[in-house]
Amino acid sequence: xxxxxxxxxxxxxxxxxxxxxxxxxxxxxxxxxxxxxxxxxxxxxxxxxxxxxxxxxxxxxxxx
Numbered sequence: 725x726x727x728x729x730x731x732x733x734x735x736x737x738x739x740x741x742x743x744x745x746x747x748x749x750x751x752x753x754x755x756x757x758x759x760x761x762x763x764x765x766x767x768x769x770x771x772x773x774x775x776x777x778x779x780x781x782x783x784x785x786x787x788x
Contacts, residue, residue: 728782728783728785730742731771731780731783732780732781732782732783733779733780734779734780735778735779735780736773736778739755739771739780743757743769743771744757746771753772753773753774753775754770754771754772754773755770755771755773756768756769756770756771757769757770757771765787765788766787766788767785767786767787767788768785768786768787768788769783769784769785770783770784770785770786771783772784
C-alpha cells in the first residue's frame with residue numbers, strides 16, 4: 725500500500741503511474757481510489773492536489 729509520504733509532492737502524472745486511474749475525480753483536484761484488502765475490507769484513498777501547481781497536498785485513507 726502507498727503511504728502519504730510517498731505521494732506528497734507528486735504530480736498527477738506520477739500518481740497515475742503509481743495508483744492508476746482514480747475511481748472518481750479524474751478531471752478535478754480531488755481524486756478517489758478504492759483498493760481491496762484482506763478480509764473483504766475496502767480502503768478508500770483520497771488524494772488532494774494543489775490547484776496552483778498540480779502537486780499532491782495531502783491524502784486521506786479510510787478502511788470501510
